[in-house]
Amino acid sequence: MIVNKNILKASIAIVLILLIALIVKFSIAGFTGIKGPKPSLGVAVILPPAESAPLKQARALFAKGNRAEAIRTLDNIASISKGGRDGYESLIMLADIYYNDANFIKAKELYLTVINEYPQFCDYADIQEKIASIRMAILFSKIVTPNSELYNVVPGDSLIKIAHKYSTTVDLIKRANGLSSNRIMPGMKLKVQNVPFSIIIDKSQSVLTLLLDDEVIKSYIVSTGKNNSTPIGIFKIRDKLIRPVWYNDGVAVPADSPENVLGTRWMGLTTQESGYGIHGTIEPESIGYQCTDGCVRMKNEEVEELYTIVPAGTSVTIVD
Numbered sequence: 001m002i003v004n005k006n007i008l009k010a011s012i013a014i015v016l017i018l019l020i021a022l023i024v025k026f027s028i029a030g031f032t033g034i035k036g037p038k039p040s041l042g043v044a045v046i047l048p049p050a051e052s053a054p055l056k057q058a059r060a061l062f063a064k065g066n067r068a069e070a071i072r073t074l075d076n077i078a079s080i081s082k083g084g085r086d087g088y089e090s091l092i093m094l095a096d097i098y099y100n101d102a103n104f105i106k107a108k109e110l111y112l113t114v115i116n117e118y119p120q121f122c123d124y125a126d127i128q129e130k131i132a133s134i135r136m137a138i139l140f141s142k143i144v145t146p147n148s149e150l151y152n153v154v155p156g157d158s159l160i161k162i163a164h165k166y167s168t169t170v171d172l173i174k175r176a177n178g179l180s181s182n183r184i185m186p187g188m189k190l191k192v193q194n195v196p197f198s199i200i201i202d203k204s205q206s207v208l209t210l211l212l213d214d215e216v217i218k219s220y221i222v223s224t225g226k227n228n229s230t231p232i233g234i235f236k237i238r239d240k241l242i243r244p245v246w247y248n249d250g251v252a253v254p255a256d257s258p259e260n261v262l263g264t265r266w267m268g269l270t271t272q273e274s275g276y277g278i279h280g281t282i283e284p285e286s287i288g289y290q291c292t293d294g295c296v297r298m299k300n301e302e303v304e305e306l307y308t309i310v311p312a313g314t315s316v317t318i319v320d
Contacts, residue, residue, distance in 0.1 A: 050197040052086050058093065071097065088118040099130065104143065108134045135217045139193075139309070140175050147212055153188040163311070166192045171308040194303040200316040201296055203230055206288050208278075208296065210306065220302050222278075223287050225294035230318060231271050237278075237314045240307060244279070258282065265303045269316055278316075279303060 051059075054077050062070035074090045074097075080086035095110035111131050114122050144150060151162060157180050159170045170182065176191045184190070195213040201222065202209070209218045224230040243255035244266035253260045263280015280300040281287065287299055296318075298306070 002072075051089070055086060055089055055093070058090070062093075062097070067097070083117070085121060085279070088114065088121040092122075095130075095140065102137075104138050104141070106135045108138075123194050132216075132218045135215075136305075139172075139212075139217065142177060142191050144191055147215075148191055150189045153184050153186050153190060153193045155186045155249060157184060157186070158182070159184060162190065162192060166194055167196055167311055167313065168193045169308060169311045175308060196314065197310050199310065199317070200228075201318045202315065203228070203232070203290070203318065203320055206290070208298070208306075210309065220298060220306070221288050223281075223292050223297040224290050225292050226290050228290070228294070228320075229294040231273070231294070232269075232298065232318045232320055235269045235271055235316045235318070237310060237312050237316060238270045239266075239270040240312055241267075242307075263303060263306045264300045267303075267307065267310075278306070 003010055029036065044254060054073065058070050058073040058077065061067075061073060071094065074094045076088050077090040078094065081090065091110050091114050092268050095107050098104075098107035098110065108131060111127050111134070115124065115127055115131075138145060151166075153162075159179075160304055163170045163173055173179070173190060173192055174182070193212075197217075198211045200209045200211065201207070201224070203224045206222055206224060208222045210217045210219070243264060244260075245255055246253040246257075246260045246262045252281045255262075259282075261282055262277075266279045268274075268277040276294055278296045278298065280303045281297045287297065291297075
């Protein structure tokens with residue numbers, strides 16, 4: 001058989017290339033001791049900074065149950081290393097300790113310090129989430145803040161009367177004071193909010209923000225109207241309903257119906273045209289989009305939380 005010389009040369013060249021590739025592969029594997037895929041060239045692997053000895057000492061003290069000494073060590077590191085990485089790490093550890101101990105006032109103070117003084121190091125989103133959690137925990141606790149006070153129950157009082165007097169809700173008073181019923185007795189001291197809440201809804205961001213005297217308490221992702229149909233302006237909450245009936249083209253859809261798009265709560269707004277409000281949903285996957293007929297839609301568990309906090313008459317500002 002006569003073999004074409006060009007084909008023979010090409011075959012030999014391919015075999016040589018394959019042999020060289022195999023030799024290189026096994027040489028690298030043998031040298032590095034690593035098997036399997038290798039990182040692509042040019043991709044930097046960023047390792048977290050090694051923890052310093054003082055921080056390791058503080059962590060070890062806390063792990064052994066020596067909490068007071070661990071806190072003293074962390075306070076000292078925060079003072080000596082102010083502005084540096086150790087200062088930041090020590091404040092985060094301290095804030096986490098106080099947070100887990102339910103010392104929310106101190107934890108909030110430290111997290112805010114981290115944001116203000118260590119922006120180059122902090123995980124802003126994570127810390128903001130913790131601060132929001134703390135603000136809600138304080139709101140739903142007996143902790144008295146500059147925006148609340150202790151009210152002394154007198155004969156003839158009821159939770160409804162107290163809530164009306166302070167422009168708050170019965171639900172919030174009960175939750176903050178750990179009450180399981182509406183029954184109160186003269187001489188009881190109840191924490192009540194003495195500063196009104198307000199709400200801002202940003203349609204472009206699909207975000208509803210709850211404020212207490214200019215302080216952001218919590219932000220919620222919401223849905224607003226398709227084709228920019230949610231009205232803008234300054235309104236108030238007109239009415240509030242639990243398990244609302246939905247009137248669809250004159251037909252009443254019961255609260256228990258799987259077709260009731262209002263979810264578990266309704267807060268109607270004083271818009272010029274009636275029918276607009278803040279409500280829950282049967283389609284939680286729709287949250288975050290401009291897809292409603294003009295109302296502001298929230299997840300059921302979140303609209304229930306908001307419902308507990310804000311009374312009728314609360315200011316609601318809707319902006320583009």
